[in-house]
Amino acid sequence: MEFNYSYSVASNETSYDELIECVENRKCEIVMADLAETATRLAKVDFSTSIYDNALRLVVRKSKHKTISPIAFLKPVSTWLWLGIIFLIYILSVILIGLYEYQEERNGIESSSLMRILGRSLYHTIGALVQRGSELQVKALFARIQTVTVWLMSVVIVALLTSNLTIYFTAQREQSWLKSIDDLNMCQKVDCKRIGVVERSQHEEYFTKEVTHSIEMNYHRLKHPTECFTKLLDGHIDVSLADSSSAEYYTQTEYCQLELVGEPFGKTHFAVALPKYWPYKQDLDTHILELRTNGEIDRRLATYFQQRNCDVINENQPNIEDGGLTIFQTSGLFIIFGVLTGLNFMCYVLNRVGIFSSIALSVQKIRGYYGSESITVDPERVANPTELLVIVNGFSSLNICAGNKIQDNLENNTSVPYCSTNLGCGFGCS
Secondary structure (H helix, E strand, O other): OOOOOOOOOOOOOOOHHHHHHHHHOOOOOOEOOOOEOOHHHHOOOEEOOOOEEEEEEEEEEOOOOOOOOOOHHHOOEOHHHHHHHHHHHHHHHHHHHHHHHHHHHHHOOOOOOHHHHHHHHHHHHHHHHOOOOOOOOOOOHHHHHHHHHHHHHHHHHHHHHHHHHHHHHHHHHHOOOOOOHHHHHHHOOOOHHHEEEEOOOHHHHHHHHHHOOOOOOOOEEEOOOOHHHHHHHHOOOOEEEEEHHHHHHHHHHOOOOEEEEEEEEEEEEEOOEEOOOOOOHHHHHHHHHHHHHOOHHHHHHHHHOOOOOOOOOOOOOOOHHHOOEOOOOOHHHHHHHHHHHHHHHHHHHHHHOOHHHHHHHHHHHHHHHHHOOEEEEOHHHOOOHHHHHHHHOOOOEEEEOOOHHHHHHHHHHOOOOEEEHHHOOOOOOO
């Protein structure tokens, strides 16, 4: 469309009625603003096809106070992560430490019941998990290694929990007291006099129909759209209804003390106000549809209306309201725990089948062959009597910490000279 034109910019204090009257009285040919079609306006002027889809938003002052749930300390961590910590780290460690301790006591002189050992393991593992320790110290080597593993994991868990609690409670304090337009229904949560609505606008039509249900309410009537923000800052109102486009723009550029709350509602669209029976309406509609189709209008909106000069929440921060820190985000922690626990258990199994004892005593055996040394052997720590006989053969002499059963076994199956505690030799068993 080719026109010789001139334009003027209306002041921020210009009301919607004044813009409509400008077209109706032919003081201006068209008006481009955040004007939505309403029945009252259509009786005076005509509108072009839609140039921008709009919705209404609630605008409030940024909150400084928030009522926090009694179980808020659980929310920074997701449910699955809590279950992972409890079952994959705590319960598994309790079982393994109990197993190691049970086997250790079976090899000793004194032996406790399995339930008692598990009870001690529960208490001891809690101490390790909260980094406090306990007076019930474990005796088995592999139980101690597992305790150290739990303690290392707890260092990371406590750090993660502390940081996420800080983020969560900071975000909670910044959350608004208002959740959605439903909170304004019949002015039950907010006094009507503290709700700002631009008079003779699409805001007022929606408010009277959906919020007050056509019942006369004494709400705060605003003269022009800018008062949606200035009256909030002045403290005259607590909440206002505004168009999403202007609300998003102003709260991110000029009025950083204000924020939008709840989801958009009352969807409408903006259009160009035209005189009745304007001869160029069809041409204007065609060009608007072309601009919308090729995305030019969206590009212009992104350039001029979607600026973000005010402080914005870092989008890289974890969204705790969506469930907190997840088990996937901490999967590395569980992998490290699994590797350390698996290695410790594998070493326990190898020790149980006598691999480590065989290696250690084989080294002593080699030393006995070449140096004719006498060594002290504790058969109770060897997997079986047959293995003991294999080990002792070849030494020049042995000191055996053994009872009558082991002593009889040695007398009948080896010719190596030995001295046992039962024979009154002058050495002690450690």
